[in-house]
Amino acid sequence: MLRVKNLQVHYGMIHALRSVSVHVKEKEIVALIGGNGAGKTSLLTAVSGLIRTTSGEVALDGSDVTKEKADRIVRKGIAHVPEGRHVFKPLSVEDNLLLGAYHRFTWRTASVIRGEIERVYALFPVLGERRKQPAGTLSGGEQQMLVIGRALLSHPKVLLLDEPSMGLAPKVIREIFEHVARLRAERGMTILLVEQNARAALSIADRGYVLETGRVVLQGSSEELLANRDVQRAYLGRDAER
Amino acid sequence: MPFSSILQFIVSGVTVGATYGLTALGFTMIYNTTGIINFAQGEFVMLGGMLAVFSMKWGGLPLPVAVPLSVLLVTAVGVGVDRLTIRPMRGRPTVSLVIVTIGVAILLRGGAMLLFGKDTHSLPPFSEGPAIPIGGAALLPQSIWVLGITLAVLVAMKLFFDRTITGKAMLACACDRKAASLMGINVDVMVTVSFAFSALVGALGGVILAPITLTAYDVGILLGLKGFAACILGGLGNPFGAVAGGLIIGVLESLGAGFLSSGYKDAIAFVILLALLFLRPSGLFGKASADRV
Numbered sequence: 001m002l003r004v005k006n007l008q009v010h011y012g013m014i015h016a017l018r019s020v021s022v023h024v025k026e027k028e029i030v031a032l033i034g035g036n037g038a039g040k041t042s043l044l045t046a047v048s049g050l051i052r053t054t055s056g057e058v059a060l061d062g063s064d065v066t067k068e069k070a071d072r073i074v075r076k077g078i079a080h081v082p083e084g085r086h087v088f089k090p091l092s093v094e095d096n097l098l099l100g101a102y103h104r105f106t107w108r109t110a111s112v113i114r115g116e117i118e119r120v121y122a123l124f125p126v127l128g129e130r131r132k133q134p135a136g137t138l139s140g141g142e143q144q145m146l147v148i149g150r151a152l153l154s155h156p157k158v159l160l161l162d163e164p165s166m167g168l169a170p171k172v173i174r175e176i177f178e179h180v181a182r183l184r185a186e187r188g189m190t191i192l193l194v195e196q197n198a199r200a201a202l203s204i205a206d207r208g209y210v211l212e213t214g215r216v217v218l219q220g221s222s223e224e225l226l227a228n229r230d231v232q233r234a235y236l237g238r239d240a241e242r
Numbered sequence: 243m244p245f246s247s248i249l250q251f252i253v254s255g256v257t258v259g260a261t262y263g264l265t266a267l268g269f270t271m272i273y274n275t276t277g278i279i280n281f282a283q284g285e286f287v288m289l290g291g292m293l294a295v296f297s298m299k300w301g302g303l304p305l306p307v308a309v310p311l312s313v314l315l316v317t318a319v320g321v322g323v324d325r326l327t328i329r330p331m332r333g334r335p336t337v338s339l340v341i342v343t344i345g346v347a348i349l350l351r352g353g354a355m356l357l358f359g360k361d362t363h364s365l366p367p368f369s370e371g372p373a374i375p376i377g378g379a380a381l382l383p384q385s386i387w388v389l390g391i392t393l394a395v396l397v398a399m400k401l402f403f404d405r406t407i408t409g410k411a412m413l414a415c416a417c418d419r420k421a422a423s424l425m426g427i428n429v430d431v432m433v434t435v436s437f438a439f440s441a442l443v444g445a446l447g448g449v450i451l452a453p454i455t456l457t458a459y460d461v462g463i464l465l466g467l468k469g470f471a472a473c474i475l476g477g478l479g480n481p482f483g484a485v486a487g488g489l490i491i492g493v494l495e496s497l498g499a500g501f502l503s504s505g506y507k508d509a510i511a512f513v514i515l516l517a518l519l520f521l522r523p524s525g526l527f528g529k530a531s532a533d534r535v
């Protein structure tokens with residue numbers, strides 16, 4: 001469904017991605033793990049059109065979207081939940097969700113979209129309770145649910161999630177990951193999940209890639225990666241000791 | 243001082259204050275979409291009045307044609323300002339963009355001076371008729387135009403930001419450009435639209451004010467600063483606050499001129515502005531921001 005081929009990204013002199021190839025098949029959850037500065041966020045922002053690529057190709061369902069701008073790419077079916085969540089803080093929870101459906105909103109679709117927003121509330125009841133509240137007043141976990149819900153409202157074919165667990169308590173992280181797993185199980189969503197929290201990510205993913213200094217250094221099924229000595233040492237170390 | 247004179251000061255203050263409110267609405271529009279304070283807003287107001295005057299003078303157009311023509315031309319100027327100066331600076335810090343708007347203001351003012359000269363001009367009132375007496379004070383028919391148009395723009399803008407998805411999308415652009423573009427919002431287009439709208443609103447203020455207070459190439463400075471003071475007074479970004487702020491400043495100014503001396507008139511807005519910036523930077527009606535880090 002999503003295919004990234006030989007992607008290169010530069011920030012001035014910094015070579016952030018060095019020929020990265022990654023693919024995600026339909027209804028698959030693929031984890032992308034790696035340490036700080038490995039290039040995970042760069043990969044997602046390049047795919048969603050927020051930054052320019054130097055070379056390489058991004059294709060969705062076989063059609064090339066590499067040169068498109070972000071506001072066009074979401075219309076093609078790639079929804080990006082960015083690192084750091086980026087809710088629209090002064091706007092209400094409901095308006096944040098509504099804006100997720102911005103590109104398909106017309107007089108005719110308005111009532112359908114209202115219904116979909118109610119479905120998001122059913123999925124994340126806490127959002128329903130706070131629908132009128134400014135999004136900036138939500139807790140970190142609630143904001144994460146909000147941005148996932150907001151992305152769903154764009155009717156994506158592929159969902160890109162950048163470190164949904166960042167800055168959250170272990171209990172909340174578990175809850176978020178359960179939701180991510182359910183999105184695939186119940187809605188057949190295709191997901192590319194970027195995480196530093198490698199164990200949690202691989203536990204819900206089918207496959208994974210390990211990114212180091214802008215290169216894919218390892219790839220395989222989640223079981224293979226979880227069993228791999230290098231992965232255990234570098235990314236599962238602290239968990240493994242426990 | 244007799245009550246009727248006080249009432250008269252209030253009536254004229256409300257009228258002038260409404261145009262400060264309109265100017266403030268122009269500020270609000272751009273601020274809500276970009277987070278920028280557009281210091282060329284006063285020049286949009288000036289251009290509105292001046293272009294109407296000169297399309298009558300030079301073009302021989304009747305008032306009902308000159309006014310909409312001028313508003314349209316200024317709207318086009320607003321689009322031009324965005325395309326030529328703001329869009330190329332996209333991604334720069336807000337402060338740099340604000341400084342760009344100061345440059346644009348100087349440019350527009352200078353251009354108007356070269357083109358139209360330094361004389362003071364006036365437009366005929368929009369409708370004929372005697373002043374309407376209210377409790378000993380007189381309300382000019384033009385004042386009714388001013389109040390009516392201000393009210394209409396206020397209501398339209400409030401509905402736009404509260405009720406339409408495009409309005410919300412504009413607010414989203416100011417909060418977070420990147421996230422807005424991830425929603426499929428074309429941020430560049432939204433910014434252009436906000437400049438067009440605020441130029442339009444500014445020009446409307448300029449043409450309805452010109453029959454009352456006269457206009458010249460340099461009226462934009464004071465109008466802009468007073469509109470800005472009105473915004474700060476009412477809480478930046480809030481349309482009701484902008485108009486209320488404008489009305490308060492207009493009335494205080496008018497009363498101040500009446501009771502103290504007309505020499506102090508223009509100082510009043512700035513005393514208010516400074517006092518507010520020290521005491522209550524979020525404005526009278528502004529909410530403390532709802533951020534949570």
Ligand SMILES: Nc1ncnc2c1ncn2[C@@H]1O[C@H](COP(=O)(O)OP(=O)(O)OP(=O)(O)O)[C@@H](O)[C@H]1O
Binds near residue numbers: 011037039041042043
């Ligand atoms: N806007 C930018 N300008 C310059 N350099 C950048 C920019 N964004 C990222 N980089 C650099 O590119 C490299 C990859 O960064 P990236 O954010 O993609 O890593 P990451 O894997 O997402 O890291 P983290 O886990 O900390 O979020 C880093 O060396 C980083 O310093």
Ligand SMILES: [Mg+2]
Binds near residue numbers: 040041042083
């Ligand atoms: Mg990152």
